[in-house]
Amino acid sequence: MSSVLPDYEDIGNSNSNGFISQSGPTPNLSGRMGTPFGASAGSSNYATVPGSLPGGYTINTLDETILQSINRDLSEVFQKTKQVLIPRAQKDVLKEWDLWGPLLFTLLLSILLSYIASEQQASIVFTEVFVVMTIGSSIVTLNCKLLGGNISFFQSVCTLGYCVSPLLISALITVLIKKNIISMLCVAATVFWSIYAASGFLTESHFQNRKLLALYPIVLFYSIFGWIITI
Numbered sequence: 001m002s003s004v005l006p007d008y009e010d011i012g013n014s015n016s017n018g019f020i021s022q023s024g025p026t027p028n029l030s031g032r033m034g035t036p037f038g039a040s041a042g043s044s045n046y047a048t049v050p051g052s053l054p055g056g057y058t059i060n061t062l063d064e065t066i067l068q069s070i071n072r073d074l075s076e077v078f079q080k081t082k083q084v085l086i087p088r089a090q091k092d093v094l095k096e097w098d099l100w101g102p103l104l105f106t107l108l109l110s111i112l113l114s115y116i117a118s119e120q121q122a123s124i125v126f127t128e129v130f131v132v133m134t135i136g137s138s139i140v141t142l143n144c145k146l147l148g149g150n151i152s153f154f155q156s157v158c159t160l161g162y163c164v165s166p167l168l169i170s171a172l173i174t175v176l177i178k179k180n181i182i183s184m185l186c187v188a189a190t191v192f193w194s195i196y197a198a199s200g201f202l203t204e205s206h207f208q209n210r211k212l213l214a215l216y217p218i219v220l221f222y223s224i225f226g227w228i229i230t231i
Contacts, residue, residue, distance in 0.1 A: 077101045084162045084197045097154045102161020106133045109164060112171040113228060116179075128228065136221045137161065143217050144202060147210050156202065160221065163198040166190040167225050174229060184230055191226035195219055 064072070080101055110129040114122040141156035170190040174183040198218050 073098070073100055077104070080158075080162050081165055084165050084194075087197045087200045095155060097152070097158035099154070099158065099161070102133075102158060102164070105161060105164045105168060106130060108168055109171055109225070112168065112175055116171070116174055116229075125228070129225075132221075132224055132228070133161070133164070136224065140202075140217045140221055144214055147214050149202070149214065151202065159198055159201050160218075163194045163222070164225065166193040166197070167222070167229065170226075171229050179230065187226045187229050191222050194222040194225075198222070 076096075076098060077100055080098075106129060110126045113129060114126040117125040137157045137160045140160060141151075141153050144151055144156055145153075167187075167190050170183065170186040173186045177183055195215075195218055199215050202214060202218060
């Protein structure tokens with residue numbers, strides 16, 4: 001006895017009696033390989049419809065040129081710095097976190113303070129600023145989370161990093177006029193400025209009656225930077 005077996009490529013089209021059926025369209029197995037992640041099937045204007053991108057973004061950055069990306073990032077850094085320097089200008093701008101601004105301000109502060117320090121301590125001071133920024137921001141963020149704050153880790157780091165910008169003013173003044181009573185007053189003023197700007201955002205993250213517990217590490221964090229500038 002012999003039997004004729006259908007080709008493997010036709011097995012999917014055989015009916016219940018074992019005969020090959022040639023009727024019916026070939027199923028489309030291409031899926032959605034050409035569709036951007038998160039887009040609905042058949043949506044051809046995915047990148048141009050506001051709010052259609054994943055995460056609620058309205059700009060498809062993959063289509064940007066390098067120059068456009070740099071200009072957009074610099075614009076965002078400027079707006080967030082303005083929020084710190086004028087804390088009541090736009091309160092929600094720091095919720096869209098980035099790490100370019102904190103990195104830039106930490107780097108500038110490290111350079112200024114290493115310039116003020118002696119040659120033997122320049123490298124130590126440069127490293128010290130980055131260590132204080134990394135460990136201090138992590139501790140402040142952890143404290144906020146333990147107190148039940150509705151804030152992410154990178155939002156907190158972004159806010160604390162941008163709020164270092166007023167301290168650059170006092171560090172620059174110290175470079176220009178050396179360490180004296182005027183520079184110390186400037187340091188005290190900018191430390192208060194940084195604390196006020198940071199607390200305005202971090203202590204409003206649903207802490208209810210525990211704002212003082214959230215404010216204490218913020219005061220200590222920026223006071224350490226002020227102490228590094230004055231010594």
